[in-house]
Amino acid sequence: DAAERGDYRHFMLKEIFEQPRAVADTLEGRIAGAHVVPESFGYGAPEVFQRARSVVLVACGTSYHAALVARYWIESIAGLPCTVEVASEYRYRKHVVPTDALFVTLSQSGETADTLAALRLAKESGFAATLAICNVPESSLVRESDLVLLTHAGPEIGVASTKAFTTQLVALLLLTLALGRAQSLDEATEAAMVTILRTLPTKIEAVLELDARIAALAETFVDKQHTLFLGRGEQYPIAMEGALKLKEISYIHAEAYPAGELKHGPLALIDDQMPVVAVAPNNSLLEKLKSNLEEVRARGGQLYVFADRDVPMSEEDGVTVIRLPETDDLLDPIIFTIPMQLLAYHVAVLKGTDVDQPRNLAKSVTVE
Numbered sequence: 157d158a159a160e161r162g163d164y165r166h167f168m169l170k171e172i173f174e175q176p177r178a179v180a181d182t183l184e185g186r187i188a189g190a191h192v193v194p195e196s197f198g199y200g201a202p203e204v205f206q207r208a209r210s211v212v213l214v215a216c217g218t219s220y221h222a223a224l225v226a227r228y229w230i231e232s233i234a235g236l237p238c239t240v241e242v243a244s245e246y247r248y249r250k251h252v253v254p255t256d257a258l259f260v261t262l263s264q265s266g267e268t269a270d271t272l273a274a275l276r277l278a279k280e281s282g283f284a285a286t287l288a289i290c291n292v293p294e295s296s297l298v299r300e301s302d303l304v305l306l307t308h309a310g311p312e313i314g315v316a317s318t319k320a321f322t323t324q325l326v327a328l329l330l331l332t333l334a335l336g337r338a339q340s341l342d343e344a345t346e347a348a349m350v351t352i353l354r355t356l357p358t359k360i361e362a363v364l365e366l367d368a369r370i371a372a373l374a375e376t377f378v379d380k381q382h383t384l385f386l387g388r389g390e391q392y393p394i395a396m397e398g399a400l401k402l403k404e405i406s407y408i409h410a411e412a413y414p415a416g417e418l419k420h421g422p423l424a425l426i427d428d429q430m431p432v433v434a435v436a437p438n439n440s441l442l443e444k445l446k447s448n449l450e451e452v453r454a455r456g457g458q459l460y461v462f463a464d465r466d467v468p469m470s471e472e473d474g475v476t477v478i479r480l481p482e483t484d485d486l487l488d489p490i491i492f493t494i495p496m497q498l499l500a501y502h503v504a505v506l507k508g509t510d511v512d513q514p515r516n517l518a519k520s521v522t523v524e
């Protein structure tokens with residue numbers, strides 16, 4: 157155990173720091189020149205991608221959050237309608253199967269009972285094809301799906317998923333580009349995005365350098381009972397993932413909201429005892445997010461804003477700004493995940509919880 161952890165105090169920290177390599181390994185062999193190789197998804201994948209008229213993504217836990225990010229990409233880049241649902245809900249409701257729909261499951265283990273049951277249901281209910289994005293090659297999910305893209309994260313031991321999540325996002329970007337090219341995405345746009353994707357391991361290295369800063373920041377969270385995570389657009393699922401990480405391993409109640417919904421309820425909770433974490437890359441929604449954050453400030457809330465280097469936002473009383481290295485918008489959900497993982501990790505360490513084996517949770521939930 158100690159030998160495998162190397163110099164790291166916990167598997168979770170080791171796995172956070174393995175992400176540049178895990179991401180590079182997941183890209184390896186899936187890109188030729190400036191293009192995604194559609195056959196990476198399996199024999200017959202190019203035809204399946206051409207035929208697809210919509211995509212349904214189903215998963216649980218952290219994998220579900222990856223699916224939620226992908227919905228933004230599949231609709232905006234590949235131009236296909238996309239729905240996302242947690243497997244435990246999907247499997248127990250009557251649903252309409254759209255014509256020529258691709259059914260995609262996401263799972264680190266490939267053995268999650270609800271996800272597997274949803275796949276089996278989908279295979280009986282008339283989907284055009286099934287695809288699994290999974291980290292375990294010999295898993296049931298992989299064996300039972302028509303198409304497969306393996307994430308090459310390597311074994312993940314910490315119950316709280318980290319490198320499996322970011323490699324799922326990489327796999328989903330590859331899927332988005334392969335699907336997009338089979339639809340209406342032009343070659344030059346794909347090439348530009350692939351070029352950006354290739355920079356990801358280096359960008360993750362750079363953001364990991366924030367570790368000490370975030371460890372210091374964690375001290376302000378240790379004695380808190382509740383926290384709120386805010387994001388907009390594809391950063392909303394990243395806020396959800398940040399909240400999930402914190403609650404899983406530090407046992408602090410954490411909730412995520414799309415920032416525009418603040419005024420419809422959570423603003424009532426804001427006081428100086430509830431830290432508010434915001435994920436704020438410099439994208440088209442930044443101005444909207446800033447006015448949402450003003451609403452928090454005006455009510456005495458303590459803001460911790462994770463922002464791009466060039467976001468015009470200043471530190472003032474009650475506002476802490478943590479600057480991230482510059483990246484392209486396409487990579488932001490992956491880049492902004494890293495400080496969320498580090499924050500949860502350091503808060504949990506300070507609280508003295510069992511970081512790799514949090515109470516009541518299992519790495520893989522193979523029963524219902």
Ligand code: G6P
Nearest residue numbers: 217218219263264265268317518
């Ligand atoms: C459990 C784990 C989570 C994981 C979820 C889905 O709840 O504790 O970390 O995200 O299962 O697992 P899967 O293997 O299907 O991704």
